Amino acid sequence: MLFDTHVHLLDERFDGDREEVVAQLTGHGVGNVVEASSDLENSVCAAAFAREHDIVHAAVGIHPHSAGEWDGHTEEELRTLLQEPKVVAVGEIGLDYHYDFSPREKQKEVFEKQIRLALDVDMPIVVHSREATADTLEILKKYPGVRGELHCFSGSAETAVELVKMGFYIAFGGALTFKNARKTIEAARAVPTERLLVETDCPYMTPVPFRGKRNEPAYVRYAAEKLAEVKEVPVEEIVRVTEENAKRFFGLA
Numbered sequence: 238m239l240f241d242t243h244v245h246l247l248d249e250r251f252d253g254d255r256e257e258v259v260a261q262l263t264g265h266g267v268g269n270v271v272e273a274s275s276d277l278e279n280s281v282c283a284a285a286f287a288r289e290h291d292i293v294h295a296a297v298g299i300h301p302h303s304a305g306e307w308d309g310h311t312e313e314e315l316r317t318l319l320q321e322p323k324v325v326a327v328g329e330i331g332l333d334y335h336y337d338f339s340p341r342e343k344q345k346e347v348f349e350k351q352i353r354l355a356l357d358v359d360m361p362i363v364v365h366s367r368e369a370t371a372d373t374l375e376i377l378k379k380y381p382g383v384r385g386e387l388h389c390f391s392g393s394a395e396t397a398v399e400l401v402k403m404g405f406y407i408a409f410g411g412a413l414t415f416k417n418a419r420k421t422i423e424a425a426r427a428v429p430t431e432r433l434l435v436e437t438d439c440p441y442m443t444p445v446p447f448r449g450k451r452n453e454p455a456y457v458r459y460a461a462e463k464l465a466e467v468k469e470v471p472v473e474e475i476v477r478v479t480e481e482n483a484k485r486f487f488g489l490a
């Protein structure tokens with residue numbers, strides 16, 4: 238079944254029908270989703286949301302947009318959440334130089350603190366990197382033991398190959414279906430199938446043909462179909478391998 242490795246079902250855009258969306262996942266061929274967090278409050282909610290639904294897992298962490306909220310208690314609170322059985326990763330963490338909602342030095346500091354935390358508790362990281370490739374790579378190289386994935390990958394094929402050499406998984410979503418997706422498609426072609434993951438990042442990043450509407454976990458199928466086209470294999474093969482990859486990456490049986 239499809240494994241949507243990155244969703245934000247706690248976003249207010251799902252307030253009206255969240256339980257319905259979760260209940261319909263299996264019917265849409267989606268066997269698992271990982272709820273990604275943006276700040277501490279969201280992490281607490283994501284862990285609870287995962288506890289309440291078999292199909293939902295959680296990544297907990299502080300997004301670069303919220304790096305400014307990091308204080309003396311944040312690490313301990315994340316550490317407590319990371320002990321929960323349905324919490325499978327530290328994320329999303331990283332650098333966002335597109336919006337620069339937090340000062341860059343603070344973003345780097347909070348990113349590194351969370352990488353060290355992930356290493357300490359032996360959990361993978363879900364990395365968000367936007368217009369910050371050089372600094373993201375420089376930081377990740379300082380921690381050769383870290384296991385991670387680059388979510389919503391938008392970099393070049395060269396960067397993808399470099400990350401794969403470092404042991405990383407690369408997740409692709411709706412952006413693969415966009416008109417200007419040439420660079421992303423080249424990157425997907427360069428990643429070995431056993432390192433590919435699929436995601437929606439819903440409610441954001443809605444794929445063609447649903448642009449302008451809310452993105453849904455069910456639409457992860459469009460990323461899988463595009464990958465099948467790029468890799469010239471049947472879509473069932475992409476669904477099977479990306480599910481295996483995700484289960485291995487997140488440590489699920």
Ligand SMILES: [Zn+2]
Nearest residue numbers: 329365388389
């Ligand atoms: Zn992100």
Ligand SMILES: [Zn+2]
Nearest residue numbers: 243273329438
């Ligand atoms: Zn996200």
